[in-house]
Amino acid sequence: MSIKFNEHNHPTLELDGGFHVCLHRAVYDEDLRLRTSASDDLSEETAKALADLRRLVTATPNLNFPLELSTNWMVPVYLRCCENDAKRAFDILDYSYRLLYRENEFTKSYAQIRHVFELGLMRYLPECTDDGAVIAVIQMG
Numbered sequence: 001m002s003i004k005f006n007e008h009n010h011p012t013l014e015l016d017g018g019f020h021v022c023l024h025r026a027v028y029d030e031d032l033r034l035r036t037s038a039s040d041d042l043s044e045e046t047a048k049a050l051a052d053l054r055r056l057v058t059a060t061p062n063l064n065f066p067l068e069l070s071t072n073w074m075v076p077v078y079l080r081c082c083e084n085d086a087k088r089a090f091d092i093l094d095y096s097y098r099l100l101y102r103e104n105e106f107t108k109s110y111a112q113i114r115h116v117f118e119l120g121l122m123r124y125l126p127e128c129t130d131d132g133a134v135i136a137v138i139q140m141g
Helices: 025-040 044-059 074-081 086-101 110-118
Strands: 002-005 011-014 020-022 122-128 134-138
Touching (some): 044 074, 074 086
Antiparallel strands (some): 002 011, 122 134
16 A cells, blocks of 8 residues: 555555545535535525524533534534434434443544554545545554
């Protein structure tokens, strides 16, 4: 495995078996610009769902979630995946936070796995797959 630069000066990771992973920031930067501009102007339906979700979060005292919901980048993700249904988005948000803070063998704290990232054994690519999944590169061995 080696890192080289292609003809467009993009870093390319050459893997065994002839596979190449090309990293380029142009699409990533454009994607970030589109995300920030899209979050600036919310539709009326999304704004109503956001207000409903804010009401549900404030009504649940033991849910440790930041109340600045309009600026939090995660909230539109929950609303988008539930098609602006605030109740469904709240149920998923509540479940994921309870799962996150419940310690077991599957959910480790960042302090427990920080050495993996510090040693460079796992990295995330700046682009997502076509269906929006994050791509993680793990160095095995």
